[in-house]
Amino acid sequence: PSLIEKVSRAPKAELHVHIEGTLEPELIFKLAQRNNVPLAWPTVDDLRLAYQFTSLQSFLDIYYAGTSVLQTEDDFYEMTSAYLDNACQNGVIHAEIFFDPQSHTSRGIGFDVFIPGMIRALENAREKGISTQLIMCFLRHLPESDALKTFADSREWFSRHPEWLTGVGLDSSENGNPPEKFARVFARAKAAGLRRVAHAGEEGPVEYIWQALQLLDSERIDHGVRSLDDPDLIAHLSDTQMPLTVCPLSNVKLRVFDTMADHNLRELLQAGVNVTINSDDPAYFGGHVNANYESVIDALQLTESECYTLLENSLMSAFVDTPTREQMV
Ligand code: ADE
Numbered sequence: 001p002s003l004i005e006k007v008s009r010a011p012k013a014e015l016h017v018h019i020e021g022t023l024e025p026e027l028i029f030k031l032a033q034r035n036n037v038p039l040a041w042p043t044v045d046d047l048r049l050a051y052q053f054t055s056l057q058s059f060l061d062i063y064y065a066g067t068s069v070l071q072t073e074d075d076f077y078e079m080t081s082a083y084l085d086n087a088c089q090n091g092v093i094h095a096e097i098f099f100d101p102q103s104h105t106s107r108g109i110g111f112d113v114f115i116p117g118m119i120r121a122l123e124n125a126r127e128k129g130i131s132t133q134l135i136m137c138f139l140r141h142l143p144e145s146d147a148l149k150t151f152a153d154s155r156e157w158f159s160r161h162p163e164w165l166t167g168v169g170l171d172s173s174e175n176g177n178p179p180e181k182f183a184r185v186f187a188r189a190k191a192a193g194l195r196r197v198a199h200a201g202e203e204g205p206v207e208y209i210w211q212a213l214q215l216l217d218s219e220r221i222d223h224g225v226r227s228l229d230d231p232d233l234i235a236h237l238s239d240t241q242m243p244l245t246v247c248p249l250s251n252v253k254l255r256v257f258d259t260m261a262d263h264n265l266r267e268l269l270q271a272g273v274n275v276t277i278n279s280d281d282p283a284y285f286g287g288h289v290n291a292n293y294e295s296v297i298d299a300l301q302l303t304e305s306e307c308y309t310l311l312e313n314s315l316m317s318a319f320v321d322t323p324t325r326e327q328m329v
């Protein structure tokens with residue numbers, strides 16, 4: 001088999017995927033009709049044609065519009081089940097899945113709707129051999145007070161489902177919304193025994209990566225590709241083996257890099273950084289996790305050894321003990 005075939009079949013963890021970013025245009029239209037939600041695009045094809053992004057914000061505007069079709073517990077179940085089917089086909093044995101509660105509570109859809117819907121899908125997937133956790137992300141373009149209220153409202157759900165709900169994250173519009181804005185809510189999450197991750201250094205400066213580490217006590221950095229701008233930061237990431245959850249197709253679609261050949265993944269690997277490969281928002285960026293591996297293998301001519309490092313990094317950087325390569329073979 002080719003290297004791409006071997007990597008596609010290999011067991012892997014996915015540590016950076018937004019469940020709302022797995023909503024395919026067909027499912028968006030189906031749920032819009034079922035729930036009588038108006039959409040700005042007349043057909044599925046028109047919606048797909050709108051997926052031409054120039055920046056993170058240009059994507060987020062469409063992503064939040066897509067999210068608006070999610071209304072019932074069954075909608076969240078269907079979306080999550082569809083992602084998990086794809087994940088299984090991509091060799092994913094463990095997934096840590098982000099969700100954006102504020103994009104639902106702001107529309108009057110409560111935790112009692114989306115949490116049971118998602119968990120029902122996670123329970124089914126466990127029988128197919130995929131373990132999962134949910135990470136609740138705060139929308140950084142909203143005020144700190146909104147995040148504090150969301151965390152307070154979520155507490156009973158974290159208590160009720162500690163095996164499924166394990167951590168908090170930080171996402172949405174990065175520039176102008178530094179991690180320091182969320183230091184207090186992350187401190188509360190840590191005090192409650194929750195794991196912590198944050199998007200940083202996707203479009204934003206290296207200063208935001210330092211803040212995520214020092215002020216949020218983040219245990220992984222989501223994206224972090226701008227870290228090569230600061231040699232001291234690269235040395236620190238390498239020394240501490242801080243995981244970066246890199247999403248190559250996302251980075252090219254959102255114009256962080258002009259082409260995949262320009263991606264700095266190999267430089268990160270060569271600097272000894274603990275890099276992993278993930279899909280971010282697979283319905284919007286052109287593929288699930290295996291498509292991300294395939295794209296970097298092709299564009300950067302990754303070696304077999306580099307690919308196994310990436311796969312092993314994904315399993316080792318999860319918040320659970322996953323089987324190591326030695327145990328799998
Ligand atoms: N929400 C969904 N995808 C995101 C990304 N790539 N960056 C920030 N927020 C997001």
Ligand code: ZN
Nearest residue numbers: 018171222280
């Ligand atoms: Zn993301």
